[in-house]
Amino acid sequence: MANRVKMVFSGLAKQFFRSPGSVFWTIAFPVMLILIFGAIFSGTGVSKYDLYVQDLDDSLVSGIYIDGLEATGVLNIHEVPVNEDVDAFIERNSVVNLLIIPAGFGQALTSGSEIEVTLRQDSTAGSSRAVLAAVNAVTQQANNEVTGGREVITVRSGSIVSEDLSFIDFFLPGTIGLMVMMIAVQSIVGYQTRFRNNGIFRKLATTPMNNAEWLSGMMLWMLVMVAISVAAIMVTGMLMYDVRMSLDLMAIAMIVVATGLFTAIGMIISQFVKDEEVAGTAAGAITFPMMFLSGSFFPLESMPEYLQAFAQVLPLTYVNNGLRDAMVYGNASGAMDNLLIVLVMAVAFIVVTVAISGWKKE
Amino acid sequence: MEDNVITVRGLVKRYQDLIAVDGVDLDVRSGEIFSILGPNGAGKTTTVEILECIRKATEGEVTILGHDLRTGGKEIRRQIGVLPQEFNAFDLLTVRENIAFFAGMYDRQADVDELISLVDLEHKRDTYFKNLSGGLKQRVGIAIAMVNDPRIVFLDEPTTGLDPGARREVWEVIRGLRAKGRTIILTTHYMEEAEVLSDRLAIMNQGKFIALGSPSEVVAQHGGGRTCVIRGGGEAAMRSLHDMGPERDGDDVSVRIVHKEDLVSIVTALNRDGVEYEEVMLKRPTLEDVFLKLTGKSIEGGEISG
Numbered sequence: 001m002a003n004r005v006k007m008v009f010s011g012l013a014k015q016f017f018r019s020p021g022s023v024f025w026t027i028a029f030p031v032m033l034i035l036i037f038g039a040i041f042s043g044t045g046v047s048k049y050d051l052y053v054q055d056l057d058d059s060l061v062s063g064i065y066i067d068g069l070e071a072t073g074v075l076n077i078h079e080v081p082v083n084e085d086v087d088a089f090i091e092r093n094s095v096v097n098l099l100i101i102p103a104g105f106g107q108a109l110t111s112g113s114e115i116e117v118t119l120r121q122d123s124t125a126g127s128s129r130a131v132l133a134a135v136n137a138v139t140q141q142a143n144n145e146v147t148g149g150r151e152v153i154t155v156r157s158g159s160i161v162s163e164d165l166s167f168i169d170f171f172l173p174g175t176i177g178l179m180v181m182m183i184a185v186q187s188i189v190g191y192q193t194r195f196r197n198n199g200i201f202r203k204l205a206t207t208p209m210n211n212a213e214w215l216s217g218m219m220l221w222m223l224v225m226v227a228i229s230v231a232a233i234m235v236t237g238m239l240m241y242d243v244r245m246s247l248d249l250m251a252i253a254m255i256v257v258a259t260g261l262f263t264a265i266g267m268i269i270s271q272f273v274k275d276e277e278v279a280g281t282a283a284g285a286i287t288f289p290m291m292f293l294s295g296s297f298f299p300l301e302s303m304p305e306y307l308q309a310f311a312q313v314l315p316l317t318y319v320n321n322g323l324r325d326a327m328v329y330g331n332a333s334g335a336m337d338n339l340l341i342v343l344v345m346a347v348a349f350i351v352v353t354v355a356i357s358g359w360k361k362e
Numbered sequence: 363m364e365d366n367v368i369t370v371r372g373l374v375k376r377y378q379d380l381i382a383v384d385g386v387d388l389d390v391r392s393g394e395i396f397s398i399l400g401p402n403g404a405g406k407t408t409t410v411e412i413l414e415c416i417r418k419a420t421e422g423e424v425t426i427l428g429h430d431l432r433t434g435g436k437e438i439r440r441q442i443g444v445l446p447q448e449f450n451a452f453d454l455l456t457v458r459e460n461i462a463f464f465a466g467m468y469d470r471q472a473d474v475d476e477l478i479s480l481v482d483l484e485h486k487r488d489t490y491f492k493n494l495s496g497g498l499k500q501r502v503g504i505a506i507a508m509v510n511d512p513r514i515v516f517l518d519e520p521t522t523g524l525d526p527g528a529r530r531e532v533w534e535v536i537r538g539l540r541a542k543g544r545t546i547i548l549t550t551h552y553m554e555e556a557e558v559l560s561d562r563l564a565i566m567n568q569g570k571f572i573a574l575g576s577p578s579e580v581v582a583q584h585g586g587g588r589t590c591v592i593r594g595g596g597e598a599a600m601r602s603l604h605d606m607g608p609e610r611d612g613d614d615v616s617v618r619i620v621h622k623e624d625l626v627s628i629v630t631a632l633n634r635d636g637v638e639y640e641e642v643m644l645k646r647p648t649l650e651d652v653f654l655k656l657t658g659k660s661i662e663g664g665e666i667s668g
Contacts, residue, residue, distance in 0.1 A: 007466035011452055011459075018454040018490075199450040203506070205416045206444035207467035208436065 004209045008217025012191070013224065026225055027232045030179045034236050037175075037297060038168055048073075049131050052089075052098040054080040061106030068138045069099075075134055090120070097121050097131045109146050168241040172233065173251075173323035174296035179229045180258045181290060181316050184222050186283045188266025191218070193279040196270075211354050219263045226259050250326040250335045257343050258319045264349035265315070271356055290316040318342050365392045367514055367545050368413065373422035375408050375569075382408040384569030386422075390514075395536070395546045397556040399649075400566035401659045406549040407447055409566070410516050413547070414444050427513060440468065443512035447519050447549075449503035453492035457483055460491055461505050468510035477505040481535050497528025504535055514545045521555060533559060553650045567657045577649055584656060585647030588619045590628050594640035602635040603628060619644070 016022050051069065055062050070077045080089055080098070090098060100118040108115035119135055195201050204214070230247070237243035247255075265286070273282040291297075293307055294316035300308050311317045322338030325331040368390035375383040383405045390396045398406045411417045413426065415435045424431035426438045451460040458474060465471040478487055481501040486494065491502065500520055507515050517536065521529040529552070536559060539546055550556050556563050557577045565573040565580065573580045592599045595615040600608050606628065608615045617628055629642060653659070 004467055007463050011455060011463045014459065015452055015454045199446055199448050200452070202416065202446040203444070203449065203451075203464070204467075206414050206439060206442070206446065207464065208439050208469075209467045 001213060004213045005217045005220065008209075008214060009220045012217070012221040016221075016225070026183065026228055029182075030175060030229050030233045031236045033178075034172070034175050034233055035240065037171060038241055048076055049134075050078060050095075050097060051075045051131055051135075052078045052080050052093075052095050053101065054082065054084065054086060054098070055101045056082055056103045057101050057105035057107075058082065059106030061109050062101050065101065065105070065138070065142055068142065069135065072134045072138060074130065086120070099135060109142070112146065168237065168243055169245070169328050170324070171297065172237045172241075172243055172245060173327045174320050175233050176230055176255065177258065177294070177316055177319040177323050178291055178296040179233065180226050180255060180319065181262045181287055183225050183229055184259055184262030185266040185269065185287050186280070187222065187225060188218060188263055189270045189273060189279045189283040192267065192270035193273055193276045196274070197276050215263070215267065215350070215353060218267075219260055222259050222263050223256065226255060230255060245327045248326055250332060250339065251323055254319060254322045254326065254335070254339050254342065257339060257346050258315075261315055261319075261342060261346035261349055264346065264353040267353040268349065268356070290314050293317075295320045315342065315345050318345075366390060367392045367427055368547070369423075369425045370413075371423040373409065373412065373424060374420045375405070375412060375417065376420040381569050383412070383419075386566075386569075386571055388564065388571070390545060390547060391562075392513075392545055393540070393543055394561040395540055395548060395559050397548045397550055397560040397563040398566050399550060399553070399556045399563055399653070401551060401657055404566040404657075405569040406551075406566050407518055410518055410547060410549055414442065414446075414516055415439050440470070440510060441513050443507035443510060443515045445500070445503045445507040445515070445517045445520055447522075449500065449506075451491045451499070451502060451506065454490055456488045456490055457494070457502055458487045460502060461509060464506045465509040470510055472509055472511040474509075477508055480508065480538060481505045482531075495528065497524050497531055500524065500528075500532055501535055504532070504539070508539070512544070514547065515539055516547045518549050519551070520548065521550070521552065529555070553648070553653060557649045565653060565656055572656050573652065581647055581649055581652055584652045586618065586651075586655070588647070589616045589645050590619055590625055591616045591643050591645050592628070592632065592637075592639045593643065595632070595637060596639075598635065598637040599632060599639060602631050602637050606631075616645070 053066055053069070055066060066077060069075050080086070086098065086100065089095065098120045100120070102115065102117065105115050105117070117135075117139065119132065121131065195204075234243075234245075234247070237245070266283070269282055269286055270279070273279050293303070293311050294300075294314045295311065296316065300311055300317070303311070318338045318341045322335050322342065325334035325338060366389045368388065370386055370388040373383055373386040373388075374381070386405075386409060398409065400406045408417065412419045412431070413424065415431065415438055419431070426434075427441050429437050431438065452463065455463060458478065461474050461477055465474055478484055481504050483498065483501055483505070486498060491499065494502065504515075504517070504520065507517070520536070521532050524532065533555065536546060536548070548556075548559060560577055562574070562576050563580065564571045573584050575583065592603075592615045594613050596613045599615040600610055603615065603617055606617050606624070608617050610616075617624070619625060625644065632639065632642075
């Protein structure tokens, strides 16, 4: 038994590493995905937004206030010269967020009298809410400091960083879930149809190997391919987006169980796809809806209700939720719940697979 | 008396509307090369795939190496080796790795390097399977069929699609297996292959065995004796040999030889009537003639078509 599983695993592994194309795309695809989607969507999170600031006070105090804004880490501060006409400047530079600090700002703070900063925004821009939140937070921090009667106004950055997640925080675990599904389903459907059509199954059918042994060997190999892909995702996230997430035991368990689940799903699909040319399309027909409806790219909350209901029956939804619970929110019990759901699904699909698939002609 | 390693009685394989195998009886003796010859769609592959435990029979009794096919599939699979039709191995594994891969499927394993020399592939040991020619691929397939040191080896159309040179090399390998005492079941649609390799053969058509025996027995039994061909004899020869039931094929006229004296009578008659011809020759029936007669299939270049 163990020897046959080992043979299947090492055979597939050698085939894979000798095909430079397979190796390249297994790594390049998730990297491309994360780079492209990261670039497209990072503007919709709070990662970094441009804020133009016209400091009419130009005092030490206003300088500290601006430093405070910068210290939130989500704002790129651009200084607007004091003699500039604001309206003309906005139009000329397509500015969407502009803050005006009035003359006497520092004076007012030190004396405790009321002073108003003006934030002019294009409210249709995706970033407006986040920028407003950041400015509010910094302002409040400054007020607290002053009215609390401390000797110097300081804005500490750590305490006011937005708790909103950046897109990449949301996206990276989703990409891992997505790649587990894509790799397992696509590879399995590909292997199964290829080996069936080129006669390797006809040969295997004459050997003592059984379905469970074949499936085990395939799953072990899928784990390696998934691991390669996850490593590519993590490294890209760290290098390009300064992601500081790590894979804890719960996340790893989810990846392993999800690999088993999607391997089984791939096996079942390949039972119904006899044609090698159709294999990719059929795998796509199953994976694409899940890709978009299971919260890999967009939060489920932003979808219409009937789609949210549909997402509840998609296995990838629970994989994504579990990975986010584990990697982003640090929500161990949520992660465990999702892991159990995925585990039950995996066992069910594996049982079905062993029962119906394989290379026996009848 | 030789032991029968395979006994088949009343084997039937039925698909919805189609009867692929229609009541086959068969005994295969230990150590022989037994060929099943037939046109495409005759039921050869279906028959052997049942014996290989890949397909289930609809009806019939099959015993292989003392095990009933219905209950002893697992044990049978351990003791047989199979080269399936249109055999393929893993493209990006080497010859040696492919053989080792399949050897790993069995508890009892032959030595991989010995198998490589058995099929004479030492020089290609580390070549990827995808880079081998068709003939070499088939030799790898035969080596793989031997990985569990089987007593019975099934070779399903081992030389289909190979050029004549490669085909002869595969024949040599097959003879080598017999020399090692293996029983070989061979399906083929090449006449010459069946005639040259087989100890015994069966001709299969439309799911039935229509002839069975050694190649010479089958020819003697179904070949209809020798014929005398008068090449270029034409109409004049037809008239001259009228009493002897001549048959005409273009300008050639042929007459069946029933008695030894018939040949003398023919030549005498032709001389008497002053018939002009190119030559007179005596023709023995071949397996090809028998096949044509029994199946009605035409043959091109030794390969059955249509």
